[in-house]
Amino acid sequence: MYGYIIRRLMLAVPVLIGVSILVFAIIRFIPGDPARAIAGVHASPEYIEQVRKELLLDEGLHVQYFVYMTNLLQGDMGRSTFTRRPVTVELAQRFPNTMILAVTAMGIAAVIGMSAGIVSATRRYSLFDNVSMLAALVGVAAPVFWLGVMFQILFSVNLGWLPSGGIGTWKHLILPALTLGLATAALIARITRSSMLEVLGQDYITTARSKGLVERVVIYKHAFKNALIPVVTVMGLQFGTLLGGAVLTETVFSWPGIGRLMVDSILTRDYPVVQGAVLLLAVFFVMINLVVDVIYAFLDPRINYGSKEVE
Amino acid sequence: MKVDNKVDEICELPTPKRDTELRQVWRHLRRNRLAMIGLGVLLVFLLCAIFAPLLTGYDPIKIDLGNAFKLPSTENLLGTDWQGRDVFTRILYGSRISLAIGLISVTIGMLIGVPIGALSGYYGGRFDLFIQRIIDILIAFPGILLAIVVVTVLGVGVENVMIAVGIASVPIYTRLVRGSVLAVKEQGYIAAAKALGIGDFRIIMRHIMPNCLGPIIVQSTFQIATAILWAAGLGFLGLGAQPPDPEWGAMLSKGREYIRTAHHLTTYPGLAILFMVLGFNLIGDGLRDALDPRSRKHK
Numbered sequence: 001m002y003g004y005i006i007r008r009l010m011l012a013v014p015v016l017i018g019v020s021i022l023v024f025a026i027i028r029f030i031p032g033d034p035a036r037a038i039a040g041v042h043a044s045p046e047y048i049e050q051v052r053k054e055l056l057l058d059e060g061l062h063v064q065y066f067v068y069m070t071n072l073l074q075g076d077m078g079r080s081t082f083t084r085r086p087v088t089v090e091l092a093q094r095f096p097n098t099m100i101l102a103v104t105a106m107g108i109a110a111v112i113g114m115s116a117g118i119v120s121a122t123r124r125y126s127l128f129d130n131v132s133m134l135a136a137l138v139g140v141a142a143p144v145f146w147l148g149v150m151f152q153i154l155f156s157v158n159l160g161w162l163p164s165g166g167i168g169t170w171k172h173l174i175l176p177a178l179t180l181g182l183a184t185a186a187l188i189a190r191i192t193r194s195s196m197l198e199v200l201g202q203d204y205i206t207t208a209r210s211k212g213l214v215e216r217v218v219i220y221k222h223a224f225k226n227a228l229i230p231v232v233t234v235m236g237l238q239f240g241t242l243l244g245g246a247v248l249t250e251t252v253f254s255w256p257g258i259g260r261l262m263v264d265s266i267l268t269r270d271y272p273v274v275q276g277a278v279l280l281l282a283v284f285f286v287m288i289n290l291v292v293d294v295i296y297a298f299l300d301p302r303i304n305y306g307s308k309e310v311e
Numbered sequence: 312m313k314v315d316n317k318v319d320e321i322c323e324l325p326t327p328k329r330d331t332e333l334r335q336v337w338r339h340l341r342r343n344r345l346a347m348i349g350l351g352v353l354l355v356f357l358l359c360a361i362f363a364p365l366l367t368g369y370d371p372i373k374i375d376l377g378n379a380f381k382l383p384s385t386e387n388l389l390g391t392d393w394q395g396r397d398v399f400t401r402i403l404y405g406s407r408i409s410l411a412i413g414l415i416s417v418t419i420g421m422l423i424g425v426p427i428g429a430l431s432g433y434y435g436g437r438f439d440l441f442i443q444r445i446i447d448i449l450i451a452f453p454g455i456l457l458a459i460v461v462v463t464v465l466g467v468g469v470e471n472v473m474i475a476v477g478i479a480s481v482p483i484y485t486r487l488v489r490g491s492v493l494a495v496k497e498q499g500y501i502a503a504a505k506a507l508g509i510g511d512f513r514i515i516m517r518h519i520m521p522n523c524l525g526p527i528i529v530q531s532t533f534q535i536a537t538a539i540l541w542a543a544g545l546g547f548l549g550l551g552a553q554p555p556d557p558e559w560g561a562m563l564s565k566g567r568e569y570i571r572t573a574h575h576l577t578t579y580p581g582l583a584i585l586f587m588v589l590g591f592n593l594i595g596d597g598l599r600d601a602l603d604p605r606s607r608k609h610k
Contacts, residue, residue: 014444014447015444015447015448018444018445018451019448019451019452022452022460023460025464026464031465137345137589137592137593138585140592141540141585141588141592142581142585143540143543143547143563143581143584145543145544145560145564146563146577146581146584147581149563149566149567149570149581150578150581153574153578157570157574240453241454244453244456247456247548248455248544248548252567262459263459263548263549266459266548271463278452278456278460281453282451282456285452286451289451
């Protein structure tokens, strides 16, 4: 088991190095003169030269990457060309906000998705099952940014119940988290339903029922626990997708997180911040996948830890 | 990984080989009410995209400030926007952009991903290891984030969105085809073809790829839906189509400024995206079931 975890950790190292190369390449592959692109259209030749020197653009790519990595490992991601503050400071301020949003969204998704999935599976083909599965289909297809705007129109503009954007109280969190969580809720509902249906068809459920156990115990203690493995796995993996969705949700609700910072930075051509934000999200995504794989290995005893490629 | 799970599931789907099997698949698809609804929705969008100039008398781009912010009426079915342009007309023309982005970006993803996946699965060894590590790196980015990264480098615009979304789709096809090839290449008839001295290229093209077509078709249907969502997201962020193009995501983004006074500017473009994505997802579900013998038996 520990061997598997170490092997899985080792596999993550080349991926992380690859991610760093790709992020490093963002600035270098900009068509034309990267220094001019970063400095801006109206920048003076002196400033363009200063940017060129800061990024070592006159050196070879391997030298640039080596310096970039050395700085990165020391926690130096450069300075924002827009605010002139260190990128790490910008990221550190925004990252907790993104985490709060993503974790709350996942909580909402888990509660709505699992509840709908369990009820749908136990009342198969009922009105609730049909309606909730239709809602799940729509939930997966609805663009997250459109859902957000619709919620703003309904709950902020028309009903005046919740703020339409910004950060501050728990009320500011509800709409963005609900928006971000609904697509994941839809997916969790579909997976919980199919997983529950599979488990409910097993012999040991029939045995549990024939022992005279009450239905609630059969459903929650016997079926749900076993149906949970694929659901938990998907939840973990969806967390990365949530981070992608957070880019859009944060923009809709003016939520000061990493996603919005990244989009603002792309539009202002603040490439060091773009690099930092992309790197942070990607590294976090890799870590989440790593943790999910390890948890999955713990949860599912059928996984063969001895095999070379357990992915 | 999420991609892996979905891809593994689709990898196992067989490919219909003869006319009779194709007919069988179509018969199962036809019986699937949701898939037929999805097909109907997409046909409507396709007809709208093709015959847009015949379905409306308005220009999607021409500014008419005297008509700005009109609410939906018989004259302007879905109202007009801040520049007096007919929203219904812009949505009709917008379906051309979304369909084009979906189809072209998925084609780009396929053209790069399928050959790489096929070679990776067929030859295995170090080449496979190398390709798979590169794919691991690309998969380390949530899909839309990878598309954003590519757009950041290439610059904004519809063409670059197609390329960005296409590149973001490459890992999915590579994994899918590699999985299918790995399953097929151990079959006896491949060993027989090798024993007969048939070249690798011919074996891959004539004997392996036809067996991977089913999974590729199913995945592509889902992938077009995802591509449309990603592209609309990029448009919404201001990184996709630029004004005055009637792209749905960009329309929605600009319409946000008027949600207090004219929410038809955000509601309808969003519904258009939703229905188009839903259409592709429903057909994808239907095709997957129709190609899956277990599901066919169950029905």
